[in-house]
Amino acid sequence: MRRFMQVVLSINMALAAFIGFTGYVLHVGPEGGIGGLEPILAHALAAIYLGFIATLFVALRRFHHDPAWLLVPAMIQFPLWVDALYELAAGGNDVPPAIIRAVLVACYVAGYLVLRGTAREQVATAAQEGGRSSVGALR
Numbered sequence: 001m002r003r004f005m006q007v008v009l010s011i012n013m014a015l016a017a018f019i020g021f022t023g024y025v026l027h028v029g030p031e032g033g034i035g036g037l038e039p040i041l042a043h044a045l046a047a048i049y050l051g052f053i054a055t056l057f058v059a060l061r062r063f064h065h066d067p068a069w070l071l072v073p074a075m076i077q078f079p080l081w082v083d084a085l086y087e088l089a090a091g092g093n094d095v096p097p098a099i100i101r102a103v104l105v106a107c108y109v110a111g112y113l114v115l116r117g118t119a120r121e122q123v124a125t126a127a128q129e130g131g132r133s134s135v136g137a138l139r
Contacts, residue, residue, distance in 0.1 A: 004111070005111040008108070016049050016056065023042075024046040055072060056073055067111070067112050067115035067116045070108045073108055074108035077104050077105050080097070081101035081102055081105055084101055085098055
């Protein structure tokens with residue numbers, strides 16, 4: 001599951017870099033039209049994407065030791081997913097973001113739940129081994 005979550009985080013970073021920088025800075029790609037119409041807003045959104053990429057990088061480095069870091073990108077993606085669903089309900093036709101964001105949120109939450117159980121087992125095992133070694137040292 002750790003390797004899978006590394007891949008998911010890396011794909012999310014790549015998507016954010018592609019959409020954020022090509023769309024909002026270079027005005028090409030899926031968000032290019034919006035970026036060209038509102039250049040000030042486009043640069044602000046590109047800065048937000050940069051911060052999101054940095055957050056994903058930190059989560060990628062730390063989730064091995066603390067699976068709760070997987071909830072950080074989930075908390076960022078969840079409102080974006082709700083927004084994508086709202087856009088679809090309001091008559092939009094941009095289906096891919098609604099699907100991709102739902103899959104990412106599901107992956108992050110599932111990864112957290114699985115790795116949290118693994119981390120608890122490792123702590124319990126280490127505590128038992130530590131208890132045995134200290135009891136053996138007292139004898």
